[in-house]
Amino acid sequence: xxxxxxxxxxxxxxxxxxxxxxxxxxxxxxxxxxxxxxxxxxxxxxxxxxxxxxxxxxxxxxxxxxxxxxxxxxxxxxxxxxxxxxxxxxxxxxxxxxxxxxxxxxxxxxxxxxxxxxxxxxxxxxxxxxxxxxxxxxxxxxxxxxxxxxxxxxxxxxxxxxxxxxxxxxxxxxxxxxxxxxxxxxxxxxxxxxxxxxxxxxxxxxxxxxxxxxxxxxxxxxxxxxxxxxxxxxxxxxxxxxxxxxxxxxxxxxxxxxxxxxxxxxxxxxxxxxxxxxxxxxxxxxxxxxxxxxxxxxxxxxxxxxxxxxxxxxxxxxxxxxxxxxxxxxxxxxxxxxxxxxxxxxxxxxxxxxxxxxxxxxxxxxxxxxxxxxxxxxxxxxxxxxxxxxxxxxxxxxxxxxxxxxxxxxxxxxxxxxxxxxxxxxxxxxxxxxxxxxxxxxxxxxxxxxxxxxxxxxxxxxxxxxxxxxxxxxxxxxxxxxxxxxxxxxxxxxxxxxxxxxxxxxxxxxxxxxxxxxxxxxxxxxxxxxxxxxxxxxxxxxxxxxxxxxxxxxxxxxxxxxxxxxxxxxxxxxxxxxxxxxxxxxxxxxxxxxxxxxxxxxxxxxxxxxxxxxxxxxxxxxxxxxxxxxxxxxxxxxxxxxxxxxxxxxxxxxxxxxxxxxxxxxxxxxxxxxxxxxxxxxxxxxxxxxxxxxxxxxxxxxxxxxxxxxxxxxxxxxxxxxxxxxxxxxxxxxxxxxxxxxxxxxxxxxxxxxxxxxxxxxxxxxxxxxxxxxxxxxxxxxxxxxxxxxxxxxxxxxxxxxxxxxxxxxxxxxxxxxxxxxx
RNA sequence: GGGCGAGUGGCGGAAUUGGUAUACGCGUUCGACUUAAAAUCGAAUGUCCAAAAGACGUGCGGGUUCAAGUCCCGCCUCGCCCACCA
Numbered sequence: 001x002x003x004x005x006x007x008x009x010x011x012x013x014x015x016x017x018x019x020x021x022x023x024x025x026x027x028x029x030x031x032x033x034x035x036x037x038x039x040x041x042x043x044x045x046x047x048x049x050x051x052x053x054x055x056x057x058x059x060x061x062x063x064x065x066x067x068x069x070x071x072x073x074x075x076x077x078x079x080x081x082x083x084x085x086x087x088x089x090x091x092x093x094x095x096x097x098x099x100x101x102x103x104x105x106x107x108x109x110x111x112x113x114x115x116x117x118x119x120x121x122x123x124x125x126x127x128x129x130x131x132x133x134x135x136x137x138x139x140x141x142x143x144x145x146x147x148x149x150x151x152x153x154x155x156x157x158x159x160x161x162x163x164x165x166x167x168x169x170x171x172x173x174x175x176x177x178x179x180x181x182x183x184x185x186x187x188x189x190x191x192x193x194x195x196x197x198x199x200x201x202x203x204x205x206x207x208x209x210x211x212x213x214x215x216x217x218x219x220x221x222x223x224x225x226x227x228x229x230x231x232x233x234x235x236x237x238x239x240x241x242x243x244x245x246x247x248x249x250x251x252x253x254x255x256x257x258x259x260x261x262x263x264x265x266x267x268x269x270x271x272x273x274x275x276x277x278x279x280x281x282x283x284x285x286x287x288x289x290x291x292x293x294x295x296x297x298x299x300x301x302x303x304x305x306x307x308x309x310x311x312x313x314x315x316x317x318x319x320x321x322x323x324x325x326x327x328x329x330x331x332x333x334x335x336x337x338x339x340x341x342x343x344x345x346x347x348x349x350x351x352x353x354x355x356x357x358x359x360x361x362x363x364x365x366x367x368x369x370x371x372x373x374x375x376x377x378x379x380x381x382x383x384x385x386x387x388x389x390x391x392x393x394x395x396x397x398x399x400x401x402x403x404x405x406x407x408x409x410x411x412x413x414x415x416x417x418x419x420x421x422x423x424x425x426x427x428x429x430x431x432x433x434x435x436x437x438x439x440x441x442x443x444x445x446x447x448x449x450x451x452x453x454x455x456x457x458x459x460x461x462x463x464x465x466x467x468x469x470x471x472x473x474x475x476x477x478x479x480x481x482x483x484x485x486x487x488x489x490x491x492x493x494x495x496x497x498x499x500x501x502x503x504x505x506x507x508x509x510x511x512x513x514x515x516x517x518x519x520x521x522x523x524x525x526x527x528x529x530x531x532x533x534x535x536x537x538x539x540x541x542x543x544x545x546x547x548x549x550x551x552x553x554x555x556x557x558x559x560x561x562x563x564x565x566x567x568x569x570x571x572x573x574x575x576x577x578x579x580x581x582x583x584x585x586x587x588x589x590x591x592x593x594x595x596x597x598x599x600x601x602x603x604x605x606x607x608x609x610x611x612x613x614x615x616x617x618x619x620x621x622x623x624x625x626x627x628x629x630x631x632x633x634x635x636x637x638x639x640x641x642x643x644x645x646x647x648x649x650x651x652x653x654x655x656x657x658x659x660x661x662x663x664x665x666x667x668x669x670x671x672x673x674x675x676x677x678x679x680x681x682x683x684x685x686x687x688x689x690x691x692x693x694x695x696x697x698x699x700x701x702x703x704x705x706x707x708x709x710x711x712x713x714x715x716x717x718x719x720x721x722x723x724x725x726x727x728x729x730x731x732x733x734x735x736x737x738x739x740x741x742x743x744x745x746x747x748x749x750x751x752x753x754x755x756x757x758x759x760x761x762x763x764x765x766x767x768x769x770x771x772x773x774x775x776x777x778x779x780x781x782x783x784x785x786x787x788x789x790x791x792x793x794x795x796x797x798x799x800x801x802x803x804x805x806x807x808x809x810x811x812x813x814x815x816x817x818x819x820x821x822x823x
Numbered sequence: 824g825g826g827c828g829a830g831u832g833g834c835g836g837a838a839u840u841g842g843u844a845u846a847c848g849c850g851u852u853c854g855a856c857u858u859a860a861a862a863u864c865g866a867a868u869g870u871c872c873a874a875a876a877g878a879c880g881u882g883c884g885g886g887u888u889c890a891a892g893u894c895c896c897g898c899c900u901c902g903c904c905c906a907c908c909a
Contacts, residue, residue: 218827225826225905227901232909253909266909308907339908346909352824353907424908546904579903618848619835625902626835634847638863645863686837689847699864766843771890773843797876801871811889816842821889 001652002033002738004644006608014113023067023118023745025074027517027530034071036063036539039549040078043104044085048111050581050589050616050628051543053599055614058578058622058682059541060117064726065679067118068750074534075118076516078125079105082133082505084162087436088469097436101128114607116729118746123519127508135515135525136461136508140441143559144452148198149430151450156429158190164472165192165707167429167504170548170792192474195440195501196427203227203423206554209570216577216623217557219546226547228424230254233408234341235417237265237318240326242280244316247331249273252340252422256411257404260392261347261368263358265318265329269294269787270337274313278331283314287331294333308334308357320345321416322407323393325446334358339514340422367394369400412485428552430504435468435477440459445489445496454490460498476500509549510556513537513571531566540572543580550575576682579625581616586627597628610728611637617684617727636688640731642695643724646702647717647735653707661709667697668716672753675723684727691723714739719751755790766817767792769801777818785812792818 017023038055060075067073086097086104094674105126112119125132143149159165159176166187170177176187207227210220211740232254239247249265267274269291278287290311310332317326335344335355348358349367358365369387389395395403411417431440441453463484468477478500479485489496511525517534518526535557542549550572557571582588583595590596603609614636620626678687698740699717707713718739725732725745760781765788767775770780777797779788789810792798802822809821 222904228908230908251909255909334907336908336909341909344909345897351909353909419862420907621836624829624836629835629849632835633850639848641863685835686847689837692847697868703865764843768843768890771888776843800876809889810843813842817890819842819889 001648004641004731006603006610006730007606009734010114010116010603010608010610013730013733014116016733017118017746018113018121020744021122022746023075023120025072025120027072027074027534029072031070031072033534034063034066034073035534036066036073037076037516037537037541039540039542039545040080040509042085043079043081043101043108045089045100045104046591048109048115048598048599050599052620053115053612054578054581054616055541055543056112056115056117057569057616058576058684059539059728060613061617061684062539062679062682064118064729064746065750067747068725068745069724070748070750072636073118075120076123076125077112077117077119078512078516079127080505080512081105081126081128081503082317082437082502082508084164084434084436085433087468090436094428094466094468096464098128098464109199112605114600114609116613118154118729123516125512125515125519127438127505127512128436130459130461131522132515133508136438136503136511137441137458137460138455138525139507139511139556140503141452141455141458142563143197144442144558146563148201148559150198151193153191153193155191156194157187158474159187160185161709162433162434163474164432165190165194165429165474167548169504174662175433179409181792185811190474192431194429194431195442195499195503196429197555197808198553199428200423200425201607202555202558202586203229204421204423205558205569207549209554213570213574214573219550219575219577222546223551224531226425226551227815230422232256232420232422233411233417234420235259235345235411236323237345238390239277239329240317240319241315242277242313244277247273247277249318249343250341250417251343252420253345253347254348254422255347256417257389257400257407258347258350258368259322259407259411260389260395261349261366262320262325262327262345263348263364263366264327264346266332266335266344266346266354266357268335268337268342269331269333271331271342274331277316277329278313281316283311285560287313288811290331308332308353310334310361310362312361320402321414322411326602329364330357330361337428366391370397385391425526428504428555430507431501432504433470433474433476433500434502435462435465437505438508439478440499440501440503441486442499443489443496444499445492445494447494448489448491449491450494450499451491451496457490465578476502478502480747484794486619503778506549506552509551511560513553513557514566526565526738528565531560532568534574536570537565538570539574539576541576541578543578546577576623578622581619582625582627584627584629597630602633607633607637608730610640610731614639614724614727618688619685621683623682639688639692639695640724640728642699643717644735646695646698647721647738649702650707650713650717651738655706655708655710661701661712662757663696664701664705664709664712665714666699667694668719669753669755669757671723672719673755673758676750676753677727688727691720691727694720694723721745722749722751725749763815765792767795767798767816768817768819769798770821771819774798774801774815788812789818793820 033384037061062075063075081101086101090097117803127133129584140149155169159166159179161179162176166176169185172180176451201394207224207229210223213220219551232252233256234250234252234758236248236250241718250345274291278284281287310330312328312330316329318329321324346354347356348365368389368391370390387400389398389403395407408419423578439462441458441460443453445451465477465481485498485500487496514526514531517530553571557570560566599612604610618636671690675687676688679781721732721735722745729746732745763779763781765777765779767771767777777791779791789812805822807820807822811819
């Protein structure tokens with residue numbers, strides 16, 4: 001009998017699929033489309049790990065299932081290949097990033113193929129190739145044309161190890177997203193002239209659309225939190241004292257309903273008016289010192305400080321415009337310049353932070369609610385939502401919800417402020433002072449300013465260089481390549497210089513969902529009708545990048561939608577966020593611990609890709625973190641092997657009597673129903689369990705019936721092979737051919753179940769007495785309620801437990817149980 | 824500190840959303856095949872009890888219900904995300 005040997009059949013079918021273009025999608029097909037993939041990744045020299053295996057197997061199963069169902073299923077593949085590791089390696093060894101990246105990609109191609117993923121290699125993309133980044137640069141120009149790409153001088157996060165600036169989103173708990181382990185230093189700030197994308201223009205649009213998305217719920221919440229919209233008011237406070245008379249300070253507040261409780265004002269140390277006014281203050285020296293210390297500290301250090309600090313600007317007062325109260329002005333680093341106006345109206349009676357500050361510096365406290373018993377921090381935080389106002393003139397006694405809009409109205413009517421919306425989201429900083437990225441297509445001319453490179457001159461290709469060290473004061477190695485830097489201005493023709501910064505890698509991955517649809521197009525980034533047909537992506541899977549990447553991709557897609565380049569505004573219809581596989585001790589895999597599992601090793605050990613794929617999905621639901629268990633892996637190998645054995649035995653069997661065995665059909669149709677439903681819901685673990693159960697059932701049937709019922713066995717085996725095909729594509733293909741087929745099982749072959757085979761003719765019902773199961777009865781489906789109850793009541797053990805008493809109540813739950821109640 | 828989620832056998836995890844808790848698998852034990860082992864096939868496996876009967880059993884304590892892993896109230900523990908955003 002032919003034995004199951006993954007080492008033999010897996011390469012064989014991989015070759016066959018390649019040669020036959022089995023997974024090459026026809027993007028102009030008349031079939032209904034299905035478009036899905038896992039977040040592409042950076043090809044590192046280390047090769048793929050279990051995380052990659054999970055990331056691509058999750059969509060692969062769904063894509064294969066859809067392909068079998070008759071969809072034109074497009075699983076694209078590509079590499080996000082610009083990035084720092086290749087460049088850092090180049091600095092160390094002098095090897096060009098192009099070379100090391102190409103080598104890594106070659107090795108990835110091999111590894112991806114070994115996993116049996118149904119990717120369309122004819123449309124592969126690679127973001128570091130000029131054919132790709134030409135269009136990344138084109139995207140930049142489109143945004144620039146619409147005023148959404150601009151330059152400004154600003155303080156930015158700087159990672160000393162990456163030697164580049166970082167976007168806010170790339171700073172995680174105060175550290176660089178690439179250097180966030182405990183021994184890495186915190187990021188610092190540098191003031192530089194940088195390029196930004198104006199994503200804030202889209203904040204509202206993106207935020208509003210978030211709720212309707214079919215995405216993993218917490219990812220949606222993360223998006224919303226990141227945008228951080230708050231509605232409030234900006235209010236102007238006039239200044240008095242020192243030389244400030246006539247000046248004013250604007251504050252942003254969401255709690256304008258507490259405006260009668262303002263007892264002081266706080267400015268961020270960086271606030272420009274601090275320097276203006278403090279110089280006249282008696283305590284100028286003190287303020288100056290405080291400001292200098294605060295500015296030197298990073299935001300992170302400032303946020304870490306438990307105890308609030310601050311200094312008054314002595315002699316400077318602000319006038320609360322609502323009641324003309326004169327209040328002191330303080331400087332404190334708990335107020336951040338980056339949000340709102342960098343100035344806060346402090347209401348210690350109603351705000352915990354202000355309260356803490358007021359207590360420490362003995363500032364007055366006015367409560368604006370009737371509940372004045374709040375005495376500490378936590379009381380103020382848990383302030384009830386429906387309180388009544390106090391100490392608020394005409395609003396006293398009014399309910400919070402009623403007073404709030406009225407106070408805003410008063411602020412607006414008296415022209416002391418206006419309603420305003422604030423976002424935590426900042427514009428996206430895209431400049432990177434590095435070599436291995438897409439050059440920003442701009443030429444700086446002393447006469448014409450920053451001139452975009454004309455589209456016809458794209459791509460601005462990366463020159464080959466030998467020295468990859470960043471050049472001097474925070475600029476990219478490109479700055480040293482003078483014959484590349486010096487060009488003529490496209491507008492006036494005079495000598496000018498190229499921009500030497502490259503783009504953040506996230507720019508490349510913000511639009512790849514479009515390029516996948518038209519990867520070889522040399523005339524345009526993509527054909528619009530292609531995008532109209534194929535967008536949005538039906539299924540997008542990832543296990544990382546829950547905020548930044550998705551936000552950026554949504555921004556780009558909305559922008560292109562508004563430009564008429566795609567008819568859908570959202571890139572990803574369903575976004576699935578899977579959880580990590582943990583090491584067997586429940587901790588995370590880590591390079592330093594060296595406890596990683598190499599998928600290729602698992603495959604080559606003889607278990608094969610099919611067992612690995614199936615097992616990864618069988619351990620737990622994909623969105624639950626669960627530990628890897630080496631001893632569990634053989635379970636899925638065994639399962640495949642059991643199907644294999646059935647097919648081989650069936651083929652060799654000479655039972656030709658055709659004795660009917662209808663339970664075969666029941667067993668199989670049940671599995672078809674369950675597996676179909678579970679795959680749709682990405683509950684792959686129970687789908688695998690259902691297949692195992694079905695195969696166990698077939699083994700039982702085989703014991704008595706052998707293979708006598710030829711026709712039903714043929715159907716059963718074909719069905720189970722079709723069901724397992726998304727999980728174990730190689731074995732399924734081999735068995736499909738063993739069952740007499742010459743086409744591939746992977747296209748247009750998904751079994752359908754027939755509900756009529758699922759009907760039971762007998763039912764097992766539990767019989768409970770006072771809530772405890774005391775007997776089990778088997779009844780024919782046609783019996784009436786009375787007949788069933790009668791049978792239940794006559795069971796020996798039921799009679800025993802009734803102990804002569806009459807039931808007070810009998811409840812019959814159809815198909816489930818009979819519940820008898822006695823007193 | 825805020826938000827969200829989770830706690831079920833020795834282990835990973837099921838449970839049609841209020842209806843026989845522990846599907847499927849791992850592990851363990853026993854049996855078949857074998858000179859033997861591996862592989863394979865079969866049986867058993869929540870706890871207490873020799874077994875049946877029974878009792879107990881889904882983090883802890885209450886409650887609703889004929890019936891609670893599932894619903895309600897109060898705790899405990901763990902995980903993730905956000906975190907001085909005015």
